[in-house]
Amino acid sequence: MSITLSSEAGTALDSGLYIVATPIGHLEDITLRAIAVLGQVDIIAAEDTRHSSRLLQKYQINTPLTPYHDHTNPTQRAKIIARLQQGHSVALISDAGTPLISDPGYRLVSEARELGIKVVPVPGACAAIAAICAAGLPSDRFLFEGFLPAKKGARLDALSARIDEIATLVYYESPRRLVDTLRDMIQIFGADRVAVIARELTKLHEQIKTGTLSELVGQVNADDNLRRGECVLLIKGCEVVRGEGLPQDAIAIMQTLIAELPLKQAARLTAQITGEKKNALYSWALSFQNDDEA
Secondary structure, three states: OOOOOOOOOOOOOOOEEEEEOEOOOOOOOOOHHHHHHHHHOOEEEEOOHHHHHHHHHHOOOOOOEEEOOOOOOHHHHHHHHHHHHOOOEEEEEOOOEOOOOOOOOHHHHHHHHHOOOOEEEEOOOOHHHHHHHHHOOOOOOEEEEEEOOOOHHHHHHHHHOOOOOOOEEEEEEOHHHHHHHHHHHHHHHOOOOEEEEEEOOOOOOOEEEEEEHHHHHHHHHHOHHHHOOOEEEEEOOOOOOOOOOOOHHHHHHHHHHOOOOOHHHHHHHHHHHHOOOHHHHHHHHHHHHHHHHO
16 A cells, blocks of 8 residues: 655654554554655654564555664764754654554654754644543543652552542553553552553454452453553542542541641541541642641
């Protein structure tokens, strides 16, 4: 398949860096414009040239490939920048989806813009957006968090920072850490928080599972397939109205503890003592603290 940009857009590409989204699974999830750009640029900078060759072969694109990753030798980035300064056109692609969305490209794009080089987005597939569209969770506000830290302590800290977030939370996760991450989410958000696992999106074995965090842990443990392939985890935002429904004894205990302890620790201990939900107590404490500061 050979496609040329329409005459309205011009038959030749301007010099610049083109950020081109590619399929996240199904190879037909690519725009006509992306195919045209990839076929017309002088060179394609790819996260993995061997991986990207399959896509280029399908669409009969013969543009030369060069490897690029933000963490490779800076010499490679310098070579790409030099070509751009010489008036060439370069397309940046990742292994799948939209570059820079938890994929390489930030350093190259940042340097190009600092040097006044034209940077052109060519939008398309993105796993986070695809998951939000099909998850059935509120989508008027969402917060994309990318990959959580691999180490448990740092992961718990990152989740704790979002305990009061009312927007839908969106995370990427690898299959080998999925169960541990879900258990950590239960610890922070509570077992009853509604969540969605979206895995292998647009691929043959696509699965989208909805349930409480405790239900999802059970499903993942029972189904080996849920521990294969990259996952998008979506967590429904906090619905707690600060202080609403909390008994006075729980509030009194929280007031005593937060005078001596960090908020998270005070909320955890109060929850153990009273049986109230930790996130509700934490939300009330934040509100209480803000009121005192006002």
